[in-house]
Amino acid sequence: MTGDGAAPEDAPDAPEPDAATPPVVLKLGGSLITEKDRPETLDGAALDAACDAVASALAAGAVERLVVVHGGGSFGHHHASKHGVSTTAGTSEADAVMDIHGAMTELNRAVLDRLRDRGVPAIPVHPLSLSARPAGPDGDLDLPLSSTATLLGEGFVPxxxxxxxxxxxxxxxxxxxxxxxxxxxxxxxARRVGVCSTVPGVLDGDGEVIPAIDEFGAVADLLGASDATDVSGGMAAKVRELLALDAPAHVFGAAGLEPFLRGEDAGTRID
Ligand SMILES: Nc1ncnc2c1ncn2[C@@H]1O[C@H](COP(=O)(O)OP(=O)(O)OP(=O)(O)O)[C@@H](O)[C@H]1O
Ligand SMILES: C=C(C)CCOP(=O)(O)O
Structure with missing residues (x-):
């Protein structure tokens, strides 16, 4: 990790983002960028490769506006599981919250530093400071987007x-x-949504990538939780949530990241 993450002098100049262009939203899965079974352990090689692909796509103008999201991997899930916290079970202990949030901000810093090392103008947006859920199992997440939208318009990668x-x-x-x-x-x-994980796509019963999914019921029996410690539902939750989107989404592995960022199909298409 670098100290201030300043862009190196020989970093390629990214084209000016066009404010009218809908963004691409890319999730770097925690299972990709960390070693999910070893607490608080980065997969440095995988994270470097993902950051290389993002930096190249921005520099080449294949993507003009980009929002990156990353998962918890062995940082967030390990602490959440230890404290019995999940997407539905909460904690009232400040120490538990800080364990989870602290681990996630540490991982976020690693992602930011590696992106900025490659000349990507990456800026953190921490959901704990922004968002809330109302009471009850069906309460929709409230995530105010003005800071993210404004950062995008100003040429940053939130x-x-x-x-x-x-x-x-x-x-x-x-x-x-x-x-x-x-x-x-x-x-x-968003124009397109990409979810990059360790699996090359959503897999069928024979371990083959399912090319396209447009209905949850058709694949529900194939979808499981994560193989690793995971408090948020693994692949089943992922597919269910992506099906709710208007924009086309793709679930793919490391090899699919460059094609996805070039605008090509990768892994499993969900729409
Ligand atoms: N049918 C399926 N096809 C592919 N993966 C599946 C399937 N069913 C269950 N899985 C599991 O889902 C995992 C991917 O979901 P997971 O939530 O762990 O990934 P991630 O988003 O990269 O991680 P994180 O939640 O930490 O960000 C795979 O590693 C696999 O263990
Ligand atoms: C466990 C925490 C804090 C983050 C969960 O995010 P995900 O890995 O995207 O499911």
Whole structure:
């Protein structure tokens, strides 16, 4: 990690973003950028490769406006699980909240530093400071988007992350990166949505990538939780949330990131 993350002098100049262009929303899965089974351990090589792909796509103008979201991997999920906190179960302990949020901001800093090392103007947006859930299982997440939208318009790449979220009647629960992706894509009118994880796509019973999904019922039996510690529902929750979007979404692995950012299909298309 660098100290201030300033762009190196030889970093390629990114084209000026066009404020009228709808953004691309990209989630870097926690299972991709961390070693999900080893607490608070980055997968540095995978994170570097993902940041290289993002920096190249921006420099080449393949993507003009980009919002990045990253998941929790072995940072957030480990602490959330230890404290019994999930997307539905909350905590009223400040120490537990700070364990979860602190681990997520540490991971966020690692992502930001590596993006900025490559000349990407990445800026953090911390959901715990912005968002809330009303009481009850059906309460829609409230995620005000003016800071993210304004940062985008000013040419930055906002980087959000799964986090704790103030929840009426429950203290603080977890907001997953996948939920944030849906809110951002809907609220910002995203052009395309990409979810990059360790799997090459949504897999069928034979381990083959399903090319396209347009209905949850058709694949529900195939979708499980995560293989690793995960408090937010793994692949089943991901597909359910992405199906609710207007914008086309793709779920893909590391090899699909460059094609996705070039505007091509990658992994499983969900729409
Ligand atoms: N049918 C399926 N196809 C692909 N993956 C599946 C399927 N069913 C369950 N999974 C699990 O879903 C995992 C991907 O979801 P997970 O939430 O762990 O990824 P992530 O978004 O990268 O991580 P994080 O939640 O930490 O951001 C896979 O690693 C696999 O264990
Ligand atoms: C566990 C925490 C705090 C983040 C969960 O986000 P996700 O990994 O995108 O599900």
């Amino acid at each position: 980087v959000l992350h799964g986090d704790g979220v103030a929840t009426a009647g429950a203290g603080v629960t977890v907001v997953s990166g996948d939920e944030l992706v849906v809110e951002l894509a809907t609220g910002l009118g």
